[in-house]
Amino acid sequence: MLRRHELTDQEWELLxxxxxxxxTGRPRVDDRRVINGMxxxxxxxxxxxxxxxxxxxWKTVYTRFRRYALEGVFTHALQQVQAQADAAGDIDWLVQIDSTVVRAHQHAAATGRKGGTNGRTNRNDHALGRSRGGLTTKIHLACDGRGRPLAILLTPGQRHDGICAQPLLERIRVPRAGLGRPRCRPDHVIADKAYSSRGFRAYLRRRGIGHTIPEKTDQKRHRHNRGRRGGRPPGFDREIxxxxxxxxxxxxxxxxFRGIAxxxxxxxxxxxxxxxxxxFLLWARSV
Structure with missing residues (x-):
């Protein structure tokens, strides 16, 4: 019997x-039951x-989850389901990037240990940062045109979006179904004003990636003040x-997912x- 918040048969067949x-070793607890617990x-x-x-x-479920986390099992599973969608021509490469801030519960913030590193170093190591809302983590996300995650990057909550734009795009790696290198380059990138910088636009042009990013007001004013030396305004398509x-x-x-929020x-x-x-579950429900 399928219970609430458990894998469907289709999702389990993919995973x-x-x-x-x-x-080797003694028989272990049924994989599907353990994954359902996660x-x-x-x-x-x-x-x-x-x-x-x-x-x-519960300790079996936790130990297995922690092992899979360290081995990157779920990241690999996400890439494989993306590869299947790409082979079927099901990925819209009009990629959007953005970030969201997630509040860290007090249980997540208790990473310090006596005799270990200080609290500030620990928070940075675990993508925990101090911002107006307290201890937070920022999820940077690149998704395809159908709203499915392509790449994820975690940083402390106070980290600026523009700094993380390039590392985020470089995390896009969709394996090919057959021979060939993974696909890493979107056709087009859409982002908000937080990503408007000359350096990021130059990076996208070097890689041959089209982009739609609104220009900040101060950047417009600075360009106008420079006259001809300010150059032409960047292209911007409102419909895109x-x-x-x-x-x-x-x-x-x-x-x-409350454990994500x-x-x-x-x-x-x-x-x-x-x-x-x-x-992975978002992809599994859409393919």
Whole structure:
């Protein structure tokens, strides 16, 4: 019987071949039951100790999740489902980028240890930063034209979007179904004013990527003040820019997972694995 917040048969068929299997050792708990426990935890935001008994020992589910996080299992699964969609011509390469700030719960903030590094260093290591809302993490996201995540980058909450634009785009790697290098270059990028900088526009031009990014008011004024030396204004298509709400809808869907909308994971590795698993489910429901 399929319960709420559990994998459907279609989702499990996509994920099952990508789960590592032990060659030796004693028989382990059923993989699907354990993965369902992970999905339930991320979907509801409960603590690991409060997992329902039907998913088996909570420590088994947590240990398996942590191992998969360190091995990048869910990131690999996300890339594989993207590869299947790309082979079927199902990816819209009109890519939108943006970020959202996530409040860190006090359990996530307790990363310090006596005798270890100081609190500031720990927060930076785990993508936790101090901003107006307290301890926060920022999720930088690149999604395709249908609102499905292509790449994810975690930073402390106070990090500026423009600094993370290039590293975020360089995380797009959609493997080919056959031979050939992964696809890393979008056809076009849409972003808001936070990404308007000469350096980022030059980076996109070098890679041959079209872009629709509105110019900031102070940048317009500076260009006008320079006269002819200010150069021509960057191209801007209002009709294309209307599609930027797609990335906002993608964030909204991801935050239906309570474990994503509020960060409870102490380490950036675990939290990124949770976001990757949620992103995989968005893809699995659309292919």
């Amino acid at each position: 099952a071949p990508l789960i590592p299997r032990a060659v 999905v339930y935890k991320i979907r509801t935001g409960i603590t690991w100790r409060d997992l329902p008994e039907r998913y088996g020992p 820019y209307r599609r930027r709400n797609t990335v906002e809808r993608c964030f909204n869907t991801l935050k239906h 509020t960060r409870y994971d102490k380490t950036a590795t675990s939290y990124e694995a949770a976001v990757s698993l949620a992103s």
